[in-house]
Amino acid sequence: MPSDSIAVTGASGALGRLVVRRLLDLVPAGRIVAVVRDPARVADLAERGVTVRRGDYDEPGGLAEALAGVNRLLLISSPELDAGRRTAQHRDAIGAASKAGVGAVAYTSFLGADAEAGGLTEAHHATELAIRDSGLPYTMLRNPFYTDAFVHPGLRAAVAAGELTGGTGGRGLNTATRHDLAEAAAAVLTGDGHDGRGYDLTGPLWTFPELAAVLSEVSGSPVAHREEPPAGPMGFLHGLARAGVLERQTDDLARLLVRPATRLRDAVEAALAG
The missing domain is CATH 3.90.25.10 (UDP-galactose 4-epimerase, domain 1)
Structure with a gap:
């Protein structure tokens, strides 16, 4: 695995797929790692040279293995609706990233999550705090509704x-389109000067x-x-x-x-x- 590898969790989802496709325009396929629960769903990405690894937010041990050797990670928020469970999944994923020695993490948060701790932003606010507490270099991508x-x-x-x-x-x-938000995420993953930043995307x-x-x-x-x-x-x-x-x-x-x-x-x- 190249030392400058980039991983995307949830890469089989609508946003994750768009991010990987944009990354393929920017970097060699061999640098990209698609982390998914079901590798069969991204067979097309594997055919293009993307490394596909199985990783599940509910299985942090396996997720740490999937993130081994990764330099930059896009942690796409879990689709789980229960805020408590969603937060626990994210914390486990952050722990897995730390254990794997990931160099930096970008997280798909939500507008207002830096200041608000309830309602739509509850899990995102808790996740942002957990990322900061982890000591990992980070970038918060606070997305609006699609x-x-x-x-x-x-x-x-x-x-x-x-x-x-x-x-x-x-x-x-x-609102913003998924395509635009995916392109912005790819720009952060492949660019410099984003560590410690929080972007409010509208x-x-x-x-x-x-x-x-x-x-x-x-x-x-x-x-x-x-x-x-x-x-x-x-x-x-x-x-x-x-x-x-x-x-x-x-x-x-x-x-x-x-x-x-x-x-x-x-x-x-x-x-x-x-």
């Missing part, structure tokens, strides 16, 4: 109906009325916006936007990308194209 959760091929139904509903009260959302603000207007322009069919909160988990996200808590803006993402973050129109064009 644009992909709102702008996706399902919007074709809104175009067909001529109506887009949303319960955000016209307030802005500072894309350009957009609103649901604006989304309806862009859908109209891109599709060529009129799409009107109607204020109506959705049910279920999306209703919760719309409520956060309506309260104005998703309007924070920084230039951290654009600086890591060395370009503007993806515009709403570009995201809509990609979504409608499928």
Whole structure:
């Protein structure tokens, strides 16, 4: 294993795969380690020369073995919803990284996790503290909600109906695309000067009325916006936007990308194209 190897945990997930693909554009495949629970799910990456190792947040001993010889690690947060279990998994993963002698860790945290210790940020806040306490050089990548959760091929139904509903009260959302966040993570993993930094990553603000207007322009069919909160988990996200808590803006993402973050129109064009 090269001394400058880079590992990505959760490499079979949507974000992890994008990070590995971006790394393949930046460094030789032999430097990349994809750590996954099921190696069969990333056989395509192995065929491209990426080293694939089995690693599970619930098995810290095996995870330490998977991280042996790794210089830089991207610790992608666990999909576990229970904050207590998620925090325990992350702490075990940090311990495994320390045991393996990993040189530095970047962690996919969440906006506000540096200051807030409850709700959505509970596990992320605890994880950031654990990383700092570990003594490992670190970079915190505080991601926003994904644009992909709102702008996706399902919007074709809104175009067909001529109506887009949303319960955000016209307030802005500072989401970012997975592609942009993956590219930013890869930039940190392959660049210098990021140790000890915390990046608050946000894309350009957009609103649901604006989304309806862009859908109209891109599709060529009129799409009107109607204020109506959705049910279920999306209703919760719309409520956060309506309260104005998703309007924070920084230039951290654009600086890591060395370009503007993806515009709403570009995201809509990609979504409608499928």
